[in-house]
Amino acid sequence: MIVDYIHFLDSDDWLELSCVEECVNSALASQADIIWHGCNHFQEATQQITESNFLKSLKLKEKYSYTGLEIFSSLPYSSFSWVAMGIVKSCLANKVKFEEGIESEDALFGMQIFSLAKNIQIILKPFYYYRIRPNSTSQHTLNNTTNPKEIRFPSHQNDLIDVFHTPYEIRHYSFAYSCAIISLRMDEFLKREKFCNQLNTIIKNMIEERVIYAFGGCAFDKDPRNIRKLCTKLIDYTSKTPWNLKLAYYYPTIYKILKKIKNILRKS
Known part of the structure; x- marks a missing residue:
């Protein structure tokens, strides 16, 4: 064979x-x-x-x-x-x-x-x-001071380049979106396959870890890929999601106000 x-x-x-x-x-x-x-x-x-x-x-x-x-x-x-x-x-x-x-x-x-x-x-x-590689978009080392001209963004991030001003925002918003998609596909996978209870629990924990980053996408001022809508299907996996990210999802206006106040206090 x-x-x-x-x-x-x-x-x-x-x-x-x-x-x-x-x-x-x-x-x-x-x-x-x-x-x-x-x-x-x-x-x-x-x-x-x-x-x-x-x-x-x-x-x-x-x-x-x-x-x-x-x-x-x-x-x-x-x-x-x-x-x-x-x-x-x-x-x-x-x-x-x-x-x-x-x-x-x-x-x-x-x-x-x-x-x-x-x-x-x-x-x-x-x-x-x-x-x-330095400044690779697959790494989490990009920050607000990284020169965008030093970075070659992959084609799947082209739609974000004109929306966000810094490589940090592009990188982390893209990662949040990716985590949302991964979580949704794993949820579909878990419902489709028949695993033992122990493996089911482990997979659910893995989804919950990704969902934290997915809900992080709701904390951005702009949401060009509508991560918020994707997150509506992931509510059952938010037991590990921090309260501030849940606030950004459920009450975006209040979150933005509190974020602005926090930034003012930091500068004072």
């Missing part, structure tokens, strides 16, 4: 030469749905390479079969991103899809693909080299 596997790779990253061979050999030997391997970080500004300690910190064993529930239960927080750190059976990948026009699409893909997987194997070797 022929089994196809997929390894994703961003256009500015790279793999160790032996990565695909070792992953495929391990997958075929164990009949794994997913092989999850380690990762190195390449800092473009300094040309330094450091190994990410995240996978090793989970204390997962090599040559051991894990379910998605077991992987999620080992995480230190209710968030998970995975797409390019290993190989996945194509028949499993075909059950989900990448959401276009958002950030963190790997988080949506990773949460769904690991939820469905029955046999996940670990290789601790850092086969993947993840490039970290």
Whole structure:
């Protein structure tokens, strides 16, 4: 029987030469749905390479079969991103899809693909080299003083460039919108699939974490993508959402007044 596997790779990253061979050999030997391997970080500004300690910190064993529930239960927080750190059976990948026009699409893909997987194997070797670039729109380091001319915004953010004045606003509003979409797709996924109660609870916690950032979009003075309307479908996941973001959602006028007063007091 022929089994196809997929390894994703961003256009500015790279793999160790032996990565695909070792992953495929391990997958075929164990009949794994997913092989999850380690990762190195390449800092473009300094040309330094450091190994990410995240996978090793989970204390997962090599040559051991894990379910998605077991992987999620080992995480230190209710968030998970995975797409390019290993190989996945194509028949499993075909059950989900990448959401276009958002950030963190790997988080949506990773949460769904690991939820469905029955046999996940670990290789601790850092086969993947993840490039970290200064002023990258995928990082949270953009601020109000960053020069917009130094940044190449992706096409899915073009509609925000003329609305917001700073890279910080563009980046964080786009992220809030992406979290709203991810939360909605995970809600649909949870209602469509039949998981055990424990996995259901973990997935709900993951959605609740994303919803915090989604409701953060209601705190912006402008809302070109109508995040507020998207949030109406996420009310059931707001148990972790801070009161100030709920205030921005339910009472936007009062929130803006209080925000203006706060800014005045800061300057005085």
